[in-house]
Amino acid sequence: MADDVLYTVEAGVPQNPIEDLLRMDRIPHIWCPGCGIGSTVNCFIRGLQASGLDLDKVAVVSGIGCTGRVAGYLKLDSFHTTHGRAIPFATGLKLANPELKVVVYSGDGDLIAIGGNHFIHAARRNMDMTVILINNMIYGMTGGQVAPTTPISATASTMPHGNYEPAFNLPHLAESCGAVYVARWTTFHVRHIIKSVKEALLKKGFSFIEIFASCPTLYSRRNKLGDGLDQMIYFQENSEIKNGADTKSVGVDFQGKIIVGKFVDIERPVYHEAMYGHLKEKYGEEYMPSDEIKEFISGQNGD
Ligand SMILES: Cc1ncc(C[n+]2csc(CCOP(=O)(O)OP(=O)(O)O)c2C)c(N)n1
Ligand code: SF4
Numbered sequence: 001m002a003d004d005v006l007y008t009v010e011a012g013v014p015q016n017p018i019e020d021l022l023r024m025d026r027i028p029h030i031w032c033p034g035c036g037i038g039s040t041v042n043c044f045i046r047g048l049q050a051s052g053l054d055l056d057k058v059a060v061v062s063g064i065g066c067t068g069r070v071a072g073y074l075k076l077d078s079f080h081t082t083h084g085r086a087i088p089f090a091t092g093l094k095l096a097n098p099e100l101k102v103v104v105y106s107g108d109g110d111l112i113a114i115g116g117n118h119f120i121h122a123a124r125r126n127m128d129m130t131v132i133l134i135n136n137m138i139y140g141m142t143g144g145q146v147a148p149t150t151p152i153s154a155t156a157s158t159m160p161h162g163n164y165e166p167a168f169n170l171p172h173l174a175e176s177c178g179a180v181y182v183a184r185w186t187t188f189h190v191r192h193i194i195k196s197v198k199e200a201l202l203k204k205g206f207s208f209i210e211i212f213a214s215c216p217t218l219y220s221r222r223n224k225l226g227d228g229l230d231q232m233i234y235f236q237e238n239s240e241i242k243n244g245a246d247t248k249s250v251g252v253d254f255q256g257k258i259i260v261g262k263f264v265d266i267e268r269p270v271y272h273e274a275m276y277g278h279l280k281e282k283y284g285e286e287y288m289p290s291d292e293i294k295e296f297i298s299g300q301n302g303d
């Protein structure tokens with residue numbers, strides 16, 4: 001399916017080309033009007049379709065939160081796990097079955113607050129997985145509490161006088177910990193997201209895409225920023241594409257400029273390669289890895 005096909009017509013009936021990958025029996029979804037999460041799902045499915053990956057070998061893992069519901073709407077092998085534990089669950093999947101392309105799709109609170117420790121270690125290990133993080137700068141599902149991504153001075157239910165804790169600069173965190181692919185977009189950048197999803201899925205190693213999305217119900221309303229459309233206009237007017245930008249320089253202030261783009265695309269041994277290389281060197285012929293590991297390492301069938 002071409003990236004830019006909005007719908008197809010079969011027997012006179014318009015068809016959304018992403019429907020095949022949605023569990024339509026679960027629609028309507030839970031997201032509020034104007035929420036940005038749905039747009040990211042549309043882009044993710046299009047990027048996945050464009051990647052040409054065997055869909056029987058793709059697994060999607062979410063944690064808990066409004067974004068955490070994504071896994072449940074995807075017609076793939078998808079898992080709705082516990083809060084903050086999507087990455088360790090995905091790590092287990094990948095270790096047990098190296099031929100899978102494992103995707104983690106979750107929120108900023110889930111992945112960076114309670115799950116922050118898992119995030120940094122998966123990046124450090126260069127575990128082969130794609131992490132898609134929806135940054136709405138807040139804990140959406142539980143009532144708009146402050147998150148480690150809430151900008152200074154923004155108001156949250158647990159920061160009624162305005163936030164005074166500095167927010168993480170996530171591309172910089174991911175790069176510092178060892179991610180081999182790092183990109184950031186907003187929900188305004190649909191075509192860029194599709195392209196990045198395709199690239200990240202085809203990249204070996206820990207790939208990370210941060211997508212800024214609106215939470216009109218809790219973040220925008222409390223901060224008097226209007227509705228989902230107003231937030232989209234903010235994304236349009238305040239984003240600047242700077243591919244290759246130094247991730248140190250891409251922190252985001254309250255309603256400030258958002259630097260987007262592909263920041264990192266490098267190569268280094270993935271976890272399975274490091275393990276294979278080390279054990280092979282240490283034990284020589286006595287080391288007998290599984291066929292799946294050999295296949296993953298070589299991209300074909302072992303040595
Ligand atoms: C162990 C545990 N602690 C706390 C919660 C409550 N909880 C559910 S979702 C969530 C925050 C979700 O925020 P985020 O990941 O940003 O997702 P969003 O809803 O914004 O998409 C919290 C604190 C929980 N379910 N389990
Ligand atoms: S609370 Fe916010 S993040 Fe959750 S569905 Fe509503 S708009 Fe989206």
Ligand SMILES: [Mg+2]
Pocket residue numbers: 107108109134135136137138139140147
């Ligand atoms: Mg959130």
